[in-house]
Amino acid sequence: MATTTSGSRGGVPRGRDNTPAIREQLRAEILTGTLVPGAEISQARIAADFGVSRGPVREAFRLLESEGLIDARVNHRARVRGLSVHELEHLYSLRVINESLALTVSVPLFSEHELAELDELAEVLRHPGDEPFDFEEWDQVHQGFHERLLAHSGPRMLELADEWAAHTQRYRRAYAEGGRGLPPGAAEHVAMARLCRDRDARGAAHLLARHLSRAALTLIAQIEPTHEPVLLRAAIRQVLGPEGPSRPSEEHRRAGA
Amino acid sequence: MATTTSGSRGGVPRGRDNTPAIREQLRAEILTGTLVPGAEISQARIAADFGVSRGPVREAFRLLESEGLIDARVNHRARVRGLSVHELEHLYSLRVINESLALTVSVPLFSEHELAELDELAEVLRHPGDEPFDFEEWDQVHQGFHERLLAHSGPRMLELADEWAAHTQRYRRAYAEGGRGLPPGAAEHVAMARLCRDRDARGAAHLLARHLSRAALTLIAQIEPTHEPVLLRAAIRQVLGPEGPSRPSEEHRRAGA
DNA sequence: GCCCCGTGAACTGTTGACACTTCTGCCACG
């Protein structure tokens, strides 16, 4: 029996249009794993937890379904969608090609203030202050960095990229192995910030693509080592060109990582 | 005063879960321009038109909003979102890089049956049978061709590509200038089919990218000639490489278009 | 012992009604 998850959510205060709050709360619980894949969630129970009627909950469910976080068959309880290597690969492939493009057009437009912010965040990512290492906090900063990277790519692209990044978070958390240390590649962020400052759009985009695909390949190897990531490799080729991501390339070394 | 569009939609038969039907009907009306940009649509009126209560309509509205087809401020009537060159450029940029990738991985996987279908559709696109030329019918086939091209790229990618293609349809119709003739580039489809048959993934992807970006540039030039499509050009560069789309490239000629 | 069907609980989809907000048009007032 799938755990028909229960537990009281804080009631929605008193505001009008409660759907966004419900949606975001559930979304967060799914992304962080509080609501595990396969768990069944009923409109009635969620409504009760929020102290609200089923109307707004139904609307929130529709949004979560359109985002791909839950499956909702007619006349059945909704279920938190499961994880799969295929989806993980798709998500990262989308991120690789789209974020590379978004970064390419953003680089010439960064303000001095934004560049300084990137530098600062990158430094924090490399040398997190607190001991012991707090993965939650680090990942928060990490998401902020990647989000700022795409600042000037337009609202539509930004929204999509945010969604994809959020969804990959699900996999990162599920397979973080207890989050016991700095993820490999954490140091690359300072190189990226540097390339942005140098207005090297091509170099920055390439480094981002390698950065993302390394994360993806690491995860895939952990989850299902036999899986052959055809789509992801094609995505990498599209961004980096046919030569492939074999050795550290020119712009990477130049950035002095 | 914005036209608070009215008019009776056929009542939803008697099925359970009416939301999808309502959503699709409204979506189609927006995409084809029956519901013009800026038009205001009220839950109450739509509900009456469908012979249904406001509940399902609200859910449909939420989906349409998440898709970006309507704007829905709290306590206000929803409005059909307007058109803009920026969005058009974004849509086509997304299509260029994502469909190119999707096609790249699809090419090795086409069955003989699918290849034959592509050939056939491409031929119809080049020499449409009926006189006078029926744009609606032609565009139907056109969408079918592009959809089949991505058949093997996985459900998530397919869904996204379909959505983007559908949205560009809005612009194509709005600026079709009466749809009085075969769009330029219509002949390229047979070359694409040919490249698929030859299992030339790279060539097919490049041709698709050029095909899409030409359509985009034509539309942009019609709508707002002063607009400089920075994002789109970056997208083209990402797929074709730095040399740019200057001359007809090797694989294009080899396909003997 | 095994299978089938009826029954009731748990849910979902839908509806009509209620409270509150926004906007329009009009009137009194300056």
Added chain:
DNA sequence: CGTGGCAGAAGTGTCAACAGTTCACGGGGC
């Protein structure tokens, strides 16, 4: 003549209740 504000209409967000569906469970028949 211009302006401020005040009712009423129109619309939205929400809720509680109704009807139909799915599923688990147990009793009866074989």
